[in-house]
Amino acid sequence: MTKGEREKSNADLEKVTDHVEEADSESLRKSVGAVLNFASKKEVKATNVKIAADDVHFLINELNLDKKEAENLLKQHNGDLLQVVKQLVDPSNN
DSSP states (O other): OOHHHHHHHHHHHHHHHHHHHHHHHHHHHHHHHHHHHHHHHHHHHHTTOOOOHHHHHHHHHHHOOOHHHHHHHHHHTTTOHHHHHHHHHOGGGO
16 A cells, blocks of 8 residues: 555544444434423423422431432322332332
8 A cells, every 4th residue: 555545544533433433423402302391391390299298308318318319209200109219229110
C-alpha cells in the first residue's frame, strides 16, 4: 500500500467514524430526552397521591431515607408502602 492509498484509507475511515459518532450522539440525545420527559410526567402524576404520615416515618426510621425521598417513593407507588419496600429490596423486580 502506498502512502497516498494509506492516507485516503485513513481519511475514509475518519469519515465513517465521524458519522457513527454523530448518529450515536443523536440517539443518545433522543433517549435522554425521552427519559426526562417520562420522569417529569411521572412526577406530575404522582403529586396527586395521598400518602400516610406513618408510612413516611417508617421509611425514614427503618430504611434511613430522607423525608423527601420517602414521600417521592410513596407517591410513585400510589402510596403503597409494601411496593416501595419491595422496590428498595429488589430494584430489578420493578
